[in-house]
Amino acid sequence: MRSLTTTQLNALSAEALSAVDVSKATTAQIAGLTTTAISQLSDIQVGTFTASQIANLTTNQIGTLTSSEIQAFTTTQANALTAAQLGGLTTTAANLFSSDQIGAFSTTQLRGLTTTQLNALSTGALDAVDVSKATTTQIAGLTTTAVSQLSETQVGAFSTAQIANLSTDQIGVLTSTEVQAFTTTQVGALTATQLGGLTTTAVGRLSSDQIGALSTVQLQSLTTTELNALSLDSLDAVDVSKATATQIAGLTTTAISQLTDAQVGGFTTDQIANLTTDQIGALTSTEVQAFTTTQANALTGTQLGGLTTTELGLFSTDQIGAFSTTQAQGLTTDQLNAGQRRSA
Numbered sequence: 001m002r003s004l005t006t007t008q009l010n011a012l013s014a015e016a017l018s019a020v021d022v023s024k025a026t027t028a029q030i031a032g033l034t035t036t037a038i039s040q041l042s043d044i045q046v047g048t049f050t051a052s053q054i055a056n057l058t059t060n061q062i063g064t065l066t067s068s069e070i071q072a073f074t075t076t077q078a079n080a081l082t083a084a085q086l087g088g089l090t091t092t093a094a095n096l097f098s099s100d101q102i103g104a105f106s107t108t109q110l111r112g113l114t115t116t117q118l119n120a121l122s123t124g125a126l127d128a129v130d131v132s133k134a135t136t137t138q139i140a141g142l143t144t145t146a147v148s149q150l151s152e153t154q155v156g157a158f159s160t161a162q163i164a165n166l167s168t169d170q171i172g173v174l175t176s177t178e179v180q181a182f183t184t185t186q187v188g189a190l191t192a193t194q195l196g197g198l199t200t201t202a203v204g205r206l207s208s209d210q211i212g213a214l215s216t217v218q219l220q221s222l223t224t225t226e227l228n229a230l231s232l233d234s235l236d237a238v239d240v241s242k243a244t245a246t247q248i249a250g251l252t253t254t255a256i257s258q259l260t261d262a263q264v265g266g267f268t269t270d271q272i273a274n275l276t277t278d279q280i281g282a283l284t285s286t287e288v289q290a291f292t293t294t295q296a297n298a299l300t301g302t303q304l305g306g307l308t309t310t311e312l313g314l315f316s317t318d319q320i321g322a323f324s325t326t327q328a329q330g331l332t333t334d335q336l337n338a339g340q341r342r343s344a
Contacts, residue, residue: 009029010033012037017041018040018041018045022041023048031061043069046069047073049077051076052080070097071096078097086105087113095120095122110129115138119143130157136161140167158186164189164194168199172202176204179206187206187210196222200229206234208233220242227250228252240259243271245271253282261287272295272298277308281307281308281310
């Protein structure tokens with residue numbers, strides 16, 4: 001058998017070729033078979049290929065095998081395929097493998113697949129991919145359709161590097177269940193650019209615990225549009241001490257009114273100094289009167305002078321009495337007269 005040349009083997013009739021005991025052939029003889037000859041081999045013959053013979057098949061030869069023949073490969077046979085062989089397959093040929101075979105690919109084999117091949121996999125085959133073995137480039141190259149077809153288990157297995165390289169569109173197609181299943185470490189991997197580029201719907205998929213755990217850099221990347229669109233629970237979880245004065249100044253009066261006493265009490269002097277009169281008016285008397293002397297002194301004369309008499313009435317007499325000269329001089333006569341009437 002081994003004395004036959006590849007020319008002789010390729011010249012055999014289909015009947016004669018089907019009688020060849022391929023297990024006795026050399027790797028060179030099998031590698032030298034034409035795609036026509038390979039396609040004429042029986043399932044049994046293909047099933048007896050040795051690991052060495054498989055490792056030397058060309059991508060064209062593999063492409064002529066039927067799905068039945070490839071899916072009949074044992075784990076040993078499938079593992080004999082090289083990254084170069086797999087990466088050179090057409091998308092049609094790549095789909096010849098069963099989901100079990102794809103799930104059993106080694107890290108090296110899986111990383112041999114191109115993003116084109118991965119995106120062309122059937123839903124069943126894609127669901128079998130062990131994403132922990134994939135490169136960040138492979139995951140980043142998945143289409144939104146492919147990402148949306150990944151299971152919750154697969155998304156949950158994303159490494160921090162893979163998460164940090166997801167596009168905002170990819171993150172946007174994840175379900176709230178998948179996003180909220182992210183660990184603190186995974187959420188911490190999201191970059192400021194990613195968070196700032198998300199739609200309000202996508203940001204809304206983060207749980208209140210995840211919002212509360214955002215780092216200063218992450219929180220400051222959120223736009224005022226994103227912050228204003230947060231649910232009540234998520235907004236209540238925001239650590240306002242990490243927010244910029246601009247972010248707080250951009251909150252609507254509705255959002256301001258939904259902040260807790262503890263959050264308002266955590267306002268920095270910069271944040272307070274940038275509040276609008278409408279925002280101050282949306283605070284409760286309990287929140288305003290809980291301002292420390294430092295916080296109350298951060299209010300500008302312009303802010304105080306722009307308050308309605310009702311809004312100014314949110315301050316305690318002690319706070320008003322402690323206003324600085326500049327602050328007091330910012331008050332209007334109407335405000336002062338209203339204050340006298342209240343004191344009378």
